[in-house]
Amino acid sequence: GAVVSQHPSRVICKSGTSVKIECRSLDFQATTMFWYRQFPKKSLMLMATSNEGSKATYEQGVEKDKFLINHASLTLSTLTVTSAHPEDSSFYICSATRGRDEQFFGPGTRLTVL
Amino acid sequence: SQQGEEDPQALSIQEGENATMNCSYKTSINNLQWYRQNSGRGLVHLILIRSNEREKHSGRLRVTLDTSKKSSSLLITASRAADTASYFCATDGGNSGGSNYKLTFGKGTLLTVNP
Numbered sequence: 001g002a003v004v005s006q007h008p009s010r011v012i013c014k015s016g017t018s019v020k021i022e023c024r025s026l027d028f029q030a031t032t033m034f035w036y037r038q039f040p041k042k043s044l045m046l047m048a049t050s051n052e053g054s055k056a057t058y059e060q061g062v063e064k065d066k067f068l069i070n071h072a073s074l075t076l077s078t079l080t081v082t083s084a085h086p087e088d089s090s091f092y093i094c095s096a097t098r099g100r101d102e103q104f105f106g107p108g109t110r111l112t113v114l
Numbered sequence: 115s116q117q118g119e120e121d122p123q124a125l126s127i128q129e130g131e132n133a134t135m136n137c138s139y140k141t142s143i144n145n146l147q148w149y150r151q152n153s154g155r156g157l158v159h160l161i162l163i164r165s166n167e168r169e170k171h172s173g174r175l176r177v178t179l180d181t182s183k184k185s186s187s188l189l190i191t192a193s194r195a196a197d198t199a200s201y202f203c204a205t206d207g208g209n210s211g212g213s214n215y216k217l218t219f220g221k222g223t224l225l226t227v228n229p
Contacts, residue, residue: 006156032215043202044157044219093156095217101145101206103217105157 002028004096006106013084014114021079021109023094029074030096034103035067038091050077084113119220120203126226133190135223137203138183144206146179147217148188151200160188160201195229 003026013019023033032051036044048069050056056069066088068080077096081088089112095103119138127133137146145164149157163170163179163186170177176189190197204217 004156034216041224043221046216046218049216091154095157097215101162101215102147102159103215104159105149107156108154110154 002026002096002098002104004030004094004104004106006092006094006109008109009107010110010112012112012114015085016083018080018082019084019111021081021092021094021111023077023079023096023106025075025096025098025104028096028098030077030098031074032097033071033077034095034097035069035077035079036093036095038093038108040091044093047079081111084111086113089113120201120223122223123221124224124226126228127193128228129193129195131193131227133193133197133225133227135188135201135225137186137188137220139186139203139205139218139220140184141205143181146177146186147204147206148175148177148186149202149204149219151202151222153200157202190225193225193227195227197227198225200224 005024007022035047037047038044046059047062048056048058050069050071052071052074058064071077091108093108095105097103121136147162148160151157161172161177163177174191179186200222202222203220
């Protein structure tokens with residue numbers, strides 16, 4: 001199966017700082033990558049869709065300036081949480097697709113903002 | 115808004131028993147997928163069923179899809195303690211106007227299999 005990695009797996013930061021999360025497809029080129037957010041015991045909420053070389057498409061209610069997405073190559077997308085606040089603490093998961101159907105999910109990044 | 119709604123929200127069974135989880139959705143779909151998530155981990159793809167399919171099997175998993183009722187079920191037979199996890203359905207609402215493929219997830223069912 002296709003493998004997607006995320007780094008870091010866990011990060012703790014102070015309020016006001018920025019945090020970058022990387023999502024990589026290790027053994028395939030991803031046509032599209034997606035970023036999700038998940039609160040404890042809740043479902044995944046799609047934040048944005050990212051295509052290589054173009055601007056990300058954000059879901060309604062997601063602040064573009066707050067959550068910066070850069071899709072530098074067909075195997076790498078990054079999510080930067082800018083000026084993080086405690087309410088940004090969450091589990092962030094990326095996924096990548098190489099076709100139209102199956103999405104392959106990363107292991108997630110636990111962000112805690114103090 | 116949430117497309118998929120799973121029930122029950124939580125299910126506790128004994129090892130060896132079968133577990134059935136249901137998912138309902140609201141709009142038309144291209145396909146429906148089931149995922150598994152262990153606590154604090156990423157999602158693992160279990161099975162995909164297309165809108166023109168009614169039933170699909172994969173090992174101990176059996177998925178049904180009823181597009182007239184906009185519902186799907188996931189059956190895990192002969193459950194094991196290692197099956198303990200959250201299970202989510204996700205729908206692909208289609209690809210209109212060349213838009214990107216997106217999944218909408220349900221709230222999930224927390225399955226606990228007691229040894």
